[in-house]
Amino acid sequence: MRPTAATGSSHAEIVGDDAHGGQGAGAEHGSGTELEQRYANPGLPAHVYRRSDVDPKAAKRREREVAALFGLSTLGTLLFLVAYFAVKPSGAEGAEMLQRVGLSTKLLGLGLGIALFAIGAGAIHWAKTLMPDDEVVVDRKPMRSSDEDRAEAVAAMKEGAAGAGLGRRKLIRNSLLGALAPLGLLAILPLRDLGPLPGAALTGTAWKPGRRLVTDPTGRPIKPEDIPIGGVVHVLPEDIEEYEHPINEREKATTLVIRLAPDDIKDQKQRDWSVDGIVAYSKVCTHVGCPVGLYEQQTHHLLCPCHQSTFDVTRDCAVIFGPAARSLPQLPLAVDDEGYLVAREDFHEPVGPSYWERG
Ligand code: FES
Numbered sequence: 001m002r003p004t005a006a007t008g009s010s011h012a013e014i015v016g017d018d019a020h021g022g023q024g025a026g027a028e029h030g031s032g033t034e035l036e037q038r039y040a041n042p043g044l045p046a047h048v049y050r051r052s053d054v055d056p057k058a059a060k061r062r063e064r065e066v067a068a069l070f071g072l073s074t075l076g077t078l079l080f081l082v083a084y085f086a087v088k089p090s091g092a093e094g095a096e097m098l099q100r101v102g103l104s105t106k107l108l109g110l111g112l113g114i115a116l117f118a119i120g121a122g123a124i125h126w127a128k129t130l131m132p133d134d135e136v137v138v139d140r141k142p143m144r145s146s147d148e149d150r151a152e153a154v155a156a157m158k159e160g161a162a163g164a165g166l167g168r169r170k171l172i173r174n175s176l177l178g179a180l181a182p183l184g185l186l187a188i189l190p191l192r193d194l195g196p197l198p199g200a201a202l203t204g205t206a207w208k209p210g211r212r213l214v215t216d217p218t219g220r221p222i223k224p225e226d227i228p229i230g231g232v233v234h235v236l237p238e239d240i241e242e243y244e245h246p247i248n249e250r251e252k253a254t255t256l257v258i259r260l261a262p263d264d265i266k267d268q269k270q271r272d273w274s275v276d277g278i279v280a281y282s283k284v285c286t287h288v289g290c291p292v293g294l295y296e297q298q299t300h301h302l303l304c305p306c307h308q309s310t311f312d313v314t315r316d317c318a319v320i321f322g323p324a325a326r327s328l329p330q331l332p333l334a335v336d337d338e339g340y341l342v343a344r345e346d347f348h349e350p351v352g353p354s355y356w357e358r359g
Pocket of ligand 1: 285286287288290304305306307308322323324
């Protein structure tokens with residue numbers, strides 16, 4: 001039996017007897033087959049006690065080391081959180097943005113690495129230096145143990161937990177809980193970077209009532225007289241850069257403005273949402289989202305270069321060829337007090353590829 005309080009279990013007795021007696025399981029059964037005689041079970045080697053098993057001061061030192069590693073893990077998690085919230089690339093541009101992204105990535109990686117490494121190292125150090133390390137021989141059992149054996153197993157587990165010092169070594173237990181509790185944040189927080197939550201983000205765009213149409217990329221507001229019949233202008237909502245995710249918003253709100261001869265407009269809704277023959281349609285293809293950018297002035301067809309879906313602008317951008325399943329959404333237009341083209345409201349349906357809720 002091991003000499004410390006932590007190891008005073010019946011397991012240690014089994015080990016000691018087995019180790020010193022040099023008798024294997026096979027010999028115990030005494031079947032005496034030729035095979036067993038030829039390959040005699042050598043038994044377990046004598047148990048080697050660790051310093052922390054026999055010296056309470058050494059055990060206390062190991063305990064502090066384990067707690068220090070768990071504490072280090074907590075610091076790693078804190079570094080990750082601080083880096084995630086304090087070093088944001090948003091708001092910066094160009095070289096500064098790249099610098100911030102680089103710094104943020106390095107600090108996040110460092111924090112994550114320290115948190116995971118230290119908690120793993122602490123657990124290994126704890127197991128190797130303080131938890132019972134008795135060698136045990138257990139005979140193979142039937143698949144389902146008897147109720148007595150199961151009760152014995154539960155008792156053994158409780159004894160093991162007590163041996164590991166979960167109840168007694170409060171410093172280790174508390175520091176481990178302190179390290180484990182915030183660890184889940186490391187997995188959850190980065191999900192925020194996948195983008196805004198579905199919902200309004202899928203159905204709405206940055207177009208709002210009264211928001212001016214400005215040319216992409218120069219940002220110049222436009223008046224109806226700026227666009228000749230047959231003319232095409234790529235536009236975005238004014239001040240789109242002020243949105244929280246301007247790149248996402250640009251991709252959703254990108255719009256084509258086309259001027260038709262008023263008589264060429266066949267659809268009543270299309271006419272109601274136009275200004276002097278000027279119509280505006282989402283530029284995001286309803287097939288898989290490529291930019292629909294090729295306008296054939298003579299036929300009034302809009303072509304998507306990816307898979308050749310073709311939309312008839314005079315018929316409310318209905319699909320006349322290709323794999324797209326529905327028309328391009330139209331943006332209702334108006335003119336503001338200063339004579340500039342503005343959105344009357346947002347698109348009435350989601351832009352881009354169809355998704356699961358569309359009929
Ligand atoms: S994305 Fe436009 S046709 Fe496929």
